Amino acid sequence: MEKITTIKSAAVLVPIANIDTDQIIPARFLKTTSREGFGEKLFYDWRYEADGTPKQGCILDGQSGSILVAGHNFGCGSSREHAAWAVHDAGFRAVISSEFADIFRGNALNNSVLPVQVSEAFLESLTAALKADPEMEVCVDLVSRTVSAEGVGSETFPIVGYKRECLMKGYSDIDYLLSDVAAILDYESKH
Amino acid sequence: MDKTLFDKIWEAHVVKSLQDGPDVLYVDRHLIHEVTSPQAFSALREKGMKVFRPQRTFATCDHNTPTQDQDKPISDPASAQAVDTLARNTMENGITFFPLGDPGNGIVHVIGPEQGIVLCGQTVVCGDSHTATHGAFGNIAFGIGTSEVEMVFATQCLMQNKPRQARITVDGRLAPDVTPKDVILYIISKLGTGGCTGCFVEYAGEVFRNMSMEGRMTVCNMSIEMGAKGGLVAPDDTTFEYMKGRRFAPSEEEFARMVPQWRKLKTDDDAVFDVEHTFDAADIRPMATYGTNPGMGMAVDGVIPSEAVGCDSASFDKALAYMDFRSGERLVGKKIDYVFLGSCTNGRIEDFRAFASAVKGRRKAPEVTAWLVPGSKQVEAMIEAEGIGDVLREAGFELRQPGCSACLAMNADKIPQGKYCVSTSNRNFEGRQGYGARTILAGPLVAAEAAVNGYIDIWKK
Numbered sequence: 001m002e003k004i005t006t007i008k009s010a011a012v013l014v015p016i017a018n019i020d021t022d023q024i025i026p027a028r029f030l031k032t033t034s035r036e037g038f039g040e041k042l043f044y045d046w047r048y049e050a051d052g053t054p055k056q057g058c059i060l061d062g063q064s065g066s067i068l069v070a071g072h073n074f075g076c077g078s079s080r081e082h083a084a085w086a087v088h089d090a091g092f093r094a095v096i097s098s099e100f101a102d103i104f105r106g107n108a109l110n111n112s113v114l115p116v117q118v119s120e121a122f123l124e125s126l127t128a129a130l131k132a133d134p135e136m137e138v139c140v141d142l143v144s145r146t147v148s149a150e151g152v153g154s155e156t157f158p159i160v161g162y163k164r165e166c167l168m169k170g171y172s173d174i175d176y177l178l179s180d181v182a183a184i185l186d187y188e189s190k191h
Numbered sequence: 192m193d194k195t196l197f198d199k200i201w202e203a204h205v206v207k208s209l210q211d212g213p214d215v216l217y218v219d220r221h222l223i224h225e226v227t228s229p230q231a232f233s234a235l236r237e238k239g240m241k242v243f244r245p246q247r248t249f250a251t252c253d254h255n256t257p258t259q260d261q262d263k264p265i266s267d268p269a270s271a272q273a274v275d276t277l278a279r280n281t282m283e284n285g286i287t288f289f290p291l292g293d294p295g296n297g298i299v300h301v302i303g304p305e306q307g308i309v310l311c312g313q314t315v316v317c318g319d320s321h322t323a324t325h326g327a328f329g330n331i332a333f334g335i336g337t338s339e340v341e342m343v344f345a346t347q348c349l350m351q352n353k354p355r356q357a358r359i360t361v362d363g364r365l366a367p368d369v370t371p372k373d374v375i376l377y378i379i380s381k382l383g384t385g386g387c388t389g390c391f392v393e394y395a396g397e398v399f400r401n402m403s404m405e406g407r408m409t410v411c412n413m414s415i416e417m418g419a420k421g422g423l424v425a426p427d428d429t430t431f432e433y434m435k436g437r438r439f440a441p442s443e444e445e446f447a448r449m450v451p452q453w454r455k456l457k458t459d460d461d462a463v464f465d466v467e468h469t470f471d472a473a474d475i476r477p478m479a480t481y482g483t484n485p486g487m488g489m490a491v492d493g494v495i496p497s498e499a500v501g502c503d504s505a506s507f508d509k510a511l512a513y514m515d516f517r518s519g520e521r522l523v524g525k526k527i528d529y530v531f532l533g534s535c536t537n538g539r540i541e542d543f544r545a546f547a548s549a550v551k552g553r554r555k556a557p558e559v560t561a562w563l564v565p566g567s568k569q570v571e572a573m574i575e576a577e578g579i580g581d582v583l584r585e586a587g588f589e590l591r592q593p594g595c596s597a598c599l600a601m602n603a604d605k606i607p608q609g610k611y612c613v614s615t616s617n618r619n620f621e622g623r624q625g626y627g628a629r630t631i632l633a634g635p636l637v638a639a640e641a642a643v644n645g646y647i648d649i650w651k652k
Contacts, residue, residue: 017506018384018484022620027599031255031269033229033276035337045622050608071506073385076418076484077620078599079320080227081336099388102354102420103320107336160352162212174338177215177346180207184348187206187217 002112003170007093007140010065013130014043019070020077021104025086027078038082039089067138068095069126074115075104084111094140096147098123109163110172116140116147122155142168193459196425197356197391200331200456204314206348213350219313220325221248221343223286224299225255225277226601227318231341232280242284244347249308250281250288253298254601258564258591261292270602284344295438297567297593300324300412300535304404305569307437311426311453316343321535321617323414326423327407328430329456331391333421354420355389355465358458360396363472368650370545371406372537372615372634374398375413376478376488378470383501384486388418390466393458398472399424404433405541412536413617416485425457477650479522480619480632482510487619491637492649495520513621514629515609522631522647529612530561530642531624532635533591534598537615538566540573542635547579549639549650555587556645562604563588564596588642600625613641 029041047058068087074097075083084107087095094114105115118126129152130136138149142164148154166172177184194202206215228250235242242248255270265271274291281288289295295306300321303309315325315332318340325332339349359378379386392414399407407424414422424430431450434440441449476490487499487510497518499507511517516525532538532546543565555561563583565571571593574580580590597604598616600623606612608627615638619630633641636650 015505016509017503018486018501020484020618020620022599022618022623026622026626027254027601030226030601031267031273033233033273035230045626050626071503073388073418073501076384076388077320077415077618079318079322079334079336081230081318081338084336099385101385101388101418103334103336103415107338110336110338160212162209162350172338173350174342174345176350177342177348180215181346183207183215184217184346188347191203191217 001170001172004093004112004114004142004167006143007066007114008137009067010135011067011069011130011138012060012063012065013127013134014059014068014070015127017071018073018076021075021080021083022077024075024083025080030080030082035085037089038086039091042086042090063134066091066093067140068092069130070095070097072097072120073099073101076101079103081107081111084108084113088113096123096126109167112167114140114142114167116157118147118155118157122152125152193461195356195458195462195464196329196393196423196456197331198462200312200314201353203312213352216314216349216351218316218343218347218349219247220309220315222299222303222308222315222317222322223248223250223340224319225252225273227337228280228340229273229276230337231344234341235344240345242286242344245285247347248286249303250277250286251296251299251302252277252291254595254599256291256594257602258562258594258596258604261592294568297569298535298538298595301538301566301570304328304408304433305437305567307434307440310434310440311430312456316349320415321412323419323421324408324412324535326411326414326421327404328434329423329426329453331421331423334415354391357387357390357392357419357466357468358464359392359394359468359470361398361470361472362396363398365398365472365475368477368636369475370634370636371402371409373478374475375410376480376485376632377475379413379417379485380478380488381470381500382417382468382486383499384416384484385418385501386486387414390419392419392422394422394424400427403541404429405539408539409536413485416617426453477637478633479637479647481514481516481522482507483513483619483621484510485617485619485632488632489522491633491647492523495522523649525611525647527613527631527641527646528560528610529606530559530638531564531597531612531614531616532638533562533564533566533596534616535566536617537635538564538570540570542615543570543574543579545635546639547582549636550586550588550643551582553586553643555642559642559645561588561642562591562597564591565593567593597624599623613638613647
């Protein structure tokens with residue numbers, strides 16, 4: 001798994017609450033049996049008309065960066081990991097929101113995308129600052145568990161110690177589970 | 192210390208606990224389908240591994256499958272490939288698979304309980320957020336991502352942090368026109384689409400105790416729509432009665448031995464929840480949604496509000512603009528184009544009984560396209576055996592073949608852009624039922640009334 005320590009980048013602002021995984025990646029793109037190529041389908045129906053022509057005035061137009069800043073409750077709905085694959089494949093390594101849906105949070109962590117949960121107040125200030133200066137740099141530091149931006153200040157974000165270490169070292173849960181199959185066999189023998 | 196039902200099941204499944212980390216949790220039942228499993232099988236193959244405990248794994252195809260001509264090859268090549276890949280992967284790994292047309296085939300969350308695969312006090316996972324359905328039997332059941340599907344394939348375990356716990360109590364008696372779907376839509380409208388994020392929910396109180404298993408499944412199914420990872424109901428005689436004698440259920444003798452154990456699966460009197468919500472059954476009316484998340488729900492005979500829990504005003508306005516609705520308008524009288532009865536939320540026999548009872552002796556509105564899609568082959572068979580099929584056909588309806596269908600429109604059952612669909616499914620997200628489709632979530636009685644009238648109305652019987 002790809003390692004994450006510090007991410008310094010311009011941010012893509014999508015200040016909409018309750019962005020569900022059907023918006024992140026519409027279901028009709030889930031027929032493929034591979035993990036590749038989902039980045040270009042990210043937020044597809046917000047970006048394109050039914051006939052595939054780009055939508056005028058799309059919220060994502062002209063924005064770039066490796067940090068996504070979204071409204072409250074990001075990633076709700078379907079458990080499709082394709083949503084995390086799409087976010088990662090589109091170049092994002094962190095998503096900042098005031099809340100994440102549980103399954104999306106887990107999927108993101110398993111795909112080297114850091115869910116950065118901040119307070120409502122911090123998200124509001126950050127959103128306002130990004131509206132005023134879309135080029136503004138945002139810094140997410142996993143080592144110190146802080147997110148900061150000039151003029152906005154900094155805030156600590158929660159992450160389980162085990163997961164933080166996994167991301168910093170590039171380890172995944174499956175490596176851990178396979179390292180102690182004896183414990184699983186022992187559990188099975190007792191139940 | 193007094194424990195919750197959730198605590199008891201969780202603790203019985205902890206293989207080991209990590210310091211400042213998750214628990215390694217053993218998985219009793221792993222349900223899989225064609226959309227979220229292929230990448231996990233591929234990753235397993237790359238590691239040179241096979242599924243660790245195939246006898247705990249059960250597979251069906253449901254999302255990509257057509258609801259007509261199931262005896263013919265699937266015409267969409269991408270969908271056909273997804274289904275064929277599942278057939279190959281399950282065969283290579285010795286996993287029980289219910290292929291298209293098999294009497295055991297159907298939507299994963301309908302067939303799990305129906306086949307007796309899912310019992311009580313178990314951990315049940317599936318790469319599908321509506322896995323919460325199986326909590327109706329007193330299980331810790333939740334949806335997982337494909338990386339986690341791979342973990343369960345490889346080790347029969349997952350690494351999970353124990354979630355916070357909420358209890359939702361509904362006491363009192365429901366009015367005759369209020370269905371389990373209305374109960375859960377009502378709860379979600381009060382708590383918001385992210386209102387239980389980070390929590391596992393226990394549903395308690397008179398209303399759930401008096402509910403059938405089908406009803407409890409409808410309720411637990413939509414736990415995810417308020418952000419909860421799962422929801423559960425303590426098992427009781429209603430549960431045991433439903434499970435008894437099913438294909439994969441324990442033999443009669445073993446079953447009788449297990450019932451006393453299952454009866455212990457309940458929250459102790461003094462157990463403490465992180466969050467408690469209490470509602471009165473008398474306040475619950477038949478419901479419908481007006482926006483683009485399941486928390487944007489209202490009494491069907493009410494007025495579209497100007498705000499929703501957990502939704503800022505810009506996001507609220509965006510949702511109403513998508514639906515082409517305005518605050519202060521009534522839903523009653525709104526013209527609709529499609530009706531969808533089905534899905535893992537409302538595709539069970541009880542839902543078809545309710546729908547048929549409402550349309551019996553009446554006629555479908557000619558301008559309405561109605562897709563009535565049983566949740567499984569077994570539901571389909573029961574519909575015909577009980578004579579419900581005839582009632583529906585006499586009222587001008589056509590029955591389709593089982594699958595997820597228009598719930599997420601991965602097959603050909605798509606609602607056209609701008610059209611309104613009264614849907615008994617679980618999500619009214621933008622584009623969920625097709626590009627630009629406008630979804631109004633409701634229970635089977637509200638859906639039936641809309642199908643007969645061509646517009647939204649209260650249940651008149």
